[in-house]
Amino acid sequence: MTMRNMAVAFALGLALAFSLEAPAQARKAAVPSPQAEDLALKAEDPSLQAETPFMRLAIAEALAGIRQGHGGPFGSVVVKDGKVVAKGHNKVLQMHDPTMHGEIDAIRGACRALGTHDLSGCEIYTTGEPCPMCLAACLWANISKIHYGCTIADNTRIGFRDETMDKQLGGRKGLRGYLIPVDRKACLSLFDAYLKLNPRRY
Numbered sequence: 001m002t003m004r005n006m007a008v009a010f011a012l013g014l015a016l017a018f019s020l021e022a023p024a025q026a027r028k029a030a031v032p033s034p035q036a037e038d039l040a041l042k043a044e045d046p047s048l049q050a051e052t053p054f055m056r057l058a059i060a061e062a063l064a065g066i067r068q069g070h071g072g073p074f075g076s077v078v079v080k081d082g083k084v085v086a087k088g089h090n091k092v093l094q095m096h097d098p099t100m101h102g103e104i105d106a107i108r109g110a111c112r113a114l115g116t117h118d119l120s121g122c123e124i125y126t127t128g129e130p131c132p133m134c135l136a137a138c139l140w141a142n143i144s145k146i147h148y149g150c151t152i153a154d155n156t157r158i159g160f161r162d163e164t165m166d167k168q169l170g171g172r173k174g175l176r177g178y179l180i181p182v183d184r185k186a187c188l189s190l191f192d193a194y195l196k197l198n199p200r201r202y
């Protein structure tokens with residue numbers, strides 16, 4: 001190999017190494033990673049102690065997701081016969097998947113755990129009132145009740161678009177009694193902690 005060919009080969013090698021490295025760096029940059037100390041609130045904080053034990057678990061799940069930079073402050077727990085079947089949290093940023101909301105993550109986990117697509121007899125506890133997609137997913141999965149903390153208007157306050165989409169789709173007046181508000185105060189503390197991080201929205 002001549003000196004010139006060696007130089008070309010070296011340059012090509014460098015270019016290849018850079019092109020292999022670049023997507024990994026881009027992936028890293030796409031996910032904000034708030035440090036644990038940035039999130040002042042811990043699961044044990046009195047303000048997060050929901051009265052409902054399953055909502056307490058949903059809040060802890062959401063906090064773990066925020067701490068890892070996975071996405072918004074949305075945690076969900078699927079329960080059957082008084083026992084937790086699966087937990088999930090929002091992983092939109094981590095997975096590069098706009099459908100990976102907390103409820104979807106928990107529903108998928110519950111279906112895997114129970115070996116079925118039919119979650120009849122299951123209830124879901126979720127820190128934020130479900131967006132139209134998750135509400136439809138709960139209906140498709142035959143979830144019998146949805147217990148939500150923050151309202152869809154609270155989701156708007158922390159920068160998410162659920163309410164706008166809901167209006168575009170005609171609202172949810174026909175689902176009163178299916179959607180049951182619970183522990184909004186504790187879930188609002190979670191949302192406020194998230195807001196303080198000035199996180200990236202999607």
Ligand SMILES: [Zn+2]
Nearest residue numbers: 101131133134
């Ligand atoms: Zn959703």
